[in-house]
Amino acid sequence: MNLGLLDYFQFEFMQRALISALVVGLCAPAVGVFLVQKRLALIGDGLGHIALTGVAIGFITGAAPMWTTLAVTVAASIVMEILRSHSKTSGDVALAMMFYGGIAGGVYLTGIASDKGVANLQQYLFGSLLTAGWDEVWTIAIGGAIVAVLMLVLRPWLAAICADEQYARVSGLPVAALNLLLLITTAVVVSVSMRAVGLLLVSALLVIPVVTVQQFTRSFKATMFAAMAAGFLIAGAGVLASAVKDVPPGSTIVLIGVAVFVATAVLAAVVRRVRRVRRGHLPPEGEPLEVELPAGNA
Amino acid sequence: MPVLNVRGATVSYGGRAVVRGVDLAVEPGEAVALMGANGSGKSTLIKAVAGLVPLAGGSIELFGAPQKRFRAWKRIGYVPQRTGAASGVPSTAAEVVSQGRLAHRFLGMPPRRADRDAVSRSLAEVGLADHAHCSVDTLSGGQQQRVLIARALATDPDLLIMDEPTVGVDAETQAALARVVSDRIDAGCAVLLVTHELGPLTDRLDRAVVLADGKVVHDGAPPRPVGEHADPHHEHAHPHANGDSADEPFWGGK
Numbered sequence: 001m002n003l004g005l006l007d008y009f010q011f012e013f014m015q016r017a018l019i020s021a022l023v024v025g026l027c028a029p030a031v032g033v034f035l036v037q038k039r040l041a042l043i044g045d046g047l048g049h050i051a052l053t054g055v056a057i058g059f060i061t062g063a064a065p066m067w068t069t070l071a072v073t074v075a076a077s078i079v080m081e082i083l084r085s086h087s088k089t090s091g092d093v094a095l096a097m098m099f100y101g102g103i104a105g106g107v108y109l110t111g112i113a114s115d116k117g118v119a120n121l122q123q124y125l126f127g128s129l130l131t132a133g134w135d136e137v138w139t140i141a142i143g144g145a146i147v148a149v150l151m152l153v154l155r156p157w158l159a160a161i162c163a164d165e166q167y168a169r170v171s172g173l174p175v176a177a178l179n180l181l182l183l184i185t186t187a188v189v190v191s192v193s194m195r196a197v198g199l200l201l202v203s204a205l206l207v208i209p210v211v212t213v214q215q216f217t218r219s220f221k222a223t224m225f226a227a228m229a230a231g232f233l234i235a236g237a238g239v240l241a242s243a244v245k246d247v248p249p250g251s252t253i254v255l256i257g258v259a260v261f262v263a264t265a266v267l268a269a270v271v272r273r274v275r276r277v278r279r280g281h282l283p284p285e286g287e288p289l290e291v292e293l294p295a296g297n298a
Numbered sequence: 299m300p301v302l303n304v305r306g307a308t309v310s311y312g313g314r315a316v317v318r319g320v321d322l323a324v325e326p327g328e329a330v331a332l333m334g335a336n337g338s339g340k341s342t343l344i345k346a347v348a349g350l351v352p353l354a355g356g357s358i359e360l361f362g363a364p365q366k367r368f369r370a371w372k373r374i375g376y377v378p379q380r381t382g383a384a385s386g387v388p389s390t391a392a393e394v395v396s397q398g399r400l401a402h403r404f405l406g407m408p409p410r411r412a413d414r415d416a417v418s419r420s421l422a423e424v425g426l427a428d429h430a431h432c433s434v435d436t437l438s439g440g441q442q443q444r445v446l447i448a449r450a451l452a453t454d455p456d457l458l459i460m461d462e463p464t465v466g467v468d469a470e471t472q473a474a475l476a477r478v479v480s481d482r483i484d485a486g487c488a489v490l491l492v493t494h495e496l497g498p499l500t501d502r503l504d505r506a507v508v509l510a511d512g513k514v515v516h517d518g519a520p521p522r523p524v525g526e527h528a529d530p531h532h533e534h535a536h537p538h539a540n541g542d543s544a545d546e547p548f549w550g551g552k
Contacts, residue, residue, distance in 0.1 A: 037387040153406045160397040163389065167378055170348045171453065172371025172401045210387065218433040219390040 008243045016137045018239050021249060023144040024193040024205060025235025029227035030151040031189050032206030033220070034182055037162035040091060041211075043183070044203035046098035047190040050076040051199050052106030054191070055124045060113040065124065066139065066191060073187035076102075081180050127198030127250030136195060143192040147185055148228075158182055159220050196235070198250035205231055208257035215268035234260060299362045300325050301457045301488045302347065306356035309339070309346050316342045318512040319356065324457065329479075329489040331500055331520060334509035340492050341379060343509065344461050347490070348376055361456070372401035375455030377446050379462050380439075391437065391445045392430040395421055398452030420451040423478050440471035447475060457488045464497055473498050496521070 008014045028044075035043055054072030058065030080094045110121055123131065132140075151158070161168040161178045169175045190202050197205055209231035210223065217223040238253025245252070304322040308315055317339040324330050334340045345351045347358055349365060358365040361373060375398070398420070399413040409417075421430050424444040429437060434445055443463060450458060458479070464472050476498035483489055483502060491499065500506075500520055508516035 033387055039386055156393075156396065156403075156409075157400055157405060159387075159389070159393070160400055163394070163397070164378070166348075166350055167376060167397065167449075168400075169350065170371060170374065170376040170378075171398065172369065174405075214387055218388050218431065220387055220393050223387050 008240070013131070014239075014243060016132050016134060017243075017249060018236065020132060020137050020140045021196050021235040021239045021253065022232055023141050024189075024196040025209075025231040025233070025253075026228050027144040027147045027151075027231075028189050028193060028202075028205035029209040029231040030148050030224060031182070031185050033210045033224045033227055034151070034158045034162045035186065035206060036210045036214075037159065037220075038182075040095075041207045042095060042203065043186060044190055044206040045200075046080075046095045046102070047073045047077065047187055048194070048199040048202045049099045049102030049106075051190055051194060051202075052102050052121075052124070053109060055121065055194075055199070056106045056109030056113065059121075060109055066136070066195070069194065070188065070191040073191050074184050077183035077187045078180065081176075081183050085176065085179070123198075124194055125198050125200050126248045127194070127196055127201065128248065132195050140192050140195070143188055147189055150181070150185060151224075154178070154181070155221070155224060196249065197253055198248070201250045201254045204254040204257055205235065208254070208261055209234060212257070212261045212264050215264055216271075230260070300359075301361055302490065303359040303362075304343070304347065304356070305358075307343065307346060307353055307358060308355035309342050309351055310354045311342075315354070316512055317346065317509075320509070320512070320514055322507055322514070322517075324488050324490055326456070326488055327483065327486045328505065329483050329503045330491070331503050331506040332490060332492045332509065333494060333506055333521070335494065338509040339512040340494075340509050341461055344459060344490070344492050348374075348459060372453050373456045375450030375453045375458045377450045377458075377460040377463050380443055380446070380465055380467075388433040388435065390431050391421060391426055391434055391448075392417055394434055394445050395448045395452050398449040401453065416452045416454060420448040423451060423481070424448045425474050438468075439466060440468040443467050444471055444474065447478065451478070451482065455487060457490065458482060459490045461492045462494070463491070464493060464495065464499060475499060476502065 009018065032041075032044070035041055051069045051073050054069030055065045057063075057072060058068035061068065076098060080098065083094045084091055106121075157173060157178055158181075160171075160173060161175050162182075165175060165179075168178075186206070189206065190199070193202055193205065209227040213226035213230050214223050217226055234257045235253050238256050239249050241252040241256065242249035300323040302322070302324040304320060307317055307320045307322075309317040320339075320343055322330075322332070322343070332340045332343065342351060346353055347360075347365075360368045361370060363370075396409065396413070396417045399409065399416055402413060403409060418427065418430065421427050424447055426437075426441060426444055426448065429441065434442055437445065447460070447463060450460070460479075463475060467475070479489060479491075479499060480502045491503070493500065503520045505518065506516065506520040507514055508521070
């Protein structure tokens with residue numbers, strides 16, 4: 001432990017790792033806030049499983065796994081949205097099918113391609129930021145920027161369809177298109193961030209920052225911005241911790257996220273107890289009790 | 299030209315017709331109640347009008363246009379049956395109400411002054427101006443209901459469709475709601491109100507349409523509670539499809 005924290009960043013691979021993790025940490029919660037609102041918090045995990053098939057296709061064809069993953073997850077999210085809106089398949093059944101089918105497809109295809117370095121699969125399952133090249137970092141940065149801008153600009157519309165889809169439909173919003181956009185964006189985030197946190201843990205960065213900050217926030221807007229900041233910090237801290245301990249960054253990012261969530265949950269419970277004494281606004285009072293109390297004590 | 303014209307509407311769930319050949323017209327500025335016991339098909343009919351369930355037969359015209367080709371949804375303010383305004387991620391009352399303005403904005407554009415004004419005006423109308431920046435899940439059930447009504451008012455609708463807005467709502471909110479809705483009726487907004495109870499809201503109605511078993515059994519003057527409750531046929535005329543207690547003040551006339 002002779003290296004100071006900053007000394008790690010003399011190494012170019014550390015700079016690359018940190019940049020990609022920070023971008024993913026910033027963008028994933030921007031999408032995740034809508035998924036949590038829509039009660040689809042596990043969709044990232046479902047797409048992560050599907051992505052396994054995409055990685056395996058990359059192994060077989062020799063194409064870059066990030067692009068085959070992107071193609072497969074985007075296709076899967078379109079199929080899922082069609083299933084959800086045009087058949088009686090509910091969201092969680094479609095999700096279950098993604099989990100099973102994605103894993104099975106990945107195992108089957110890597111079995112076929114067993115001569116082409118299956119050992120590599122582990123770096124997609126658990127993340128391998130430290131081996132990413134600069135061109136990969138640029139892909140992450142550009143993809144992240146597109147995702148973040150889309151989510152910020154369309155926030156009120158996406159929030160509306162996630163909060164109350166029926167109302168959004170009656171008020172004439174393009175609900176189907178927005179739903180599809182959200183799912184495709186999730187697929188992009190999953191494919192792009194698999195290098196940072198790994199496919200099995202990718203859902204964590206979508207969800208943990210959001211559920212952590214929403215214990216304190218009052219508005220959707222504040223939740224979104226605070227979650228992006230929290231994701232940024234958690235991802236940065238996770239990369240530093242992984243460098244110090246020399247372990248895969250995905251694990252340290254997620255462990256720090258879970259620890260922060262538990263800590264804030266405890267803190268929020270304490271704060272709520274304190275606030276109960278002096279609330280921001282009073283509960284409605286003087287409401288007539290709409291019953292007639294029996295006179296006397298019978 | 300009626301703002302809403304339903305002709306022979308039939309809606310079925312899994313082969314069972316819930317709404318059977320209903321005719322219903324609402325003229326501009328008219329306030330109409332759609333009444334009936336639980337399970338009479340009134341909520342289903344409203345959902346069909348809002349385009350949330352498909353018609354098995356008949357036709358629906360909105361502002362003179364067939365529903366399939368109708369695009370001016372921002373002329374309709376819709377208050378869904380109460381599910382609570384709260385959701386997974388916290389939202390302020392102002393944020394929920396501003397959803398009512400989204401159809402007026404271009405996709406991706408920030409709100410204009412008119413949008414912000416409409417939001418604060420409709421929050422003030424329902425008496426929640428002070429609560430604009432409170433998270434909706436800290437509001438009471440009645441206040442959450444008022445938030446949903448403010449959201450419908452924020453669209454500046456020409457037709458206000460409300461699905462059981464007074465269920466489980468305190469008397470204060472019912473009275474406030476009646477005031478707000480009468481103001482809008484005075485301003486020329488048509489109202490279609492689904493309800494199964496008579497209250498402050500129903501005093502201001504022009505007409506009531508009563509459904510029983512998916513069919514219109516009455517279309518005319520709004521009912522008066524005393525006469526109907528005195529009617530010996532009233533008690534057992536309609537089974538409570540949802541198994542609600544018998545002493546609920548529903549109105550299921552014949």
